[in-house]
Amino acid sequence: MTSRQTTVRLPEELAAEAEAVARVQGTSVNALIVDSLATEIARVRADKDFTARAKRLLKRDKELLDRLAR
Secondary structure (H helix, E strand, O other), X not given: OOOOOOOOOOOHHHHHHHHHHHHHHXXXXXXXHHHHHHHHHHHHHXXXXXXXXXXXXXXXXXXXXXXXXX
């Protein structure tokens, strides 16, 4: 699996809490963020309302792109 580096700005209090949680879990803040993001993505993928909205938006975007490509 390849990785991509990105910058995330966290509020100071959230960053401190993330560091404390990661330290107690014996992991890095990076691993905590990656695991949390993966969990959230899995949650929204299972959300039928979310997937229906995403499909509608993607369809609309495709229609707009098709019109612009003419």
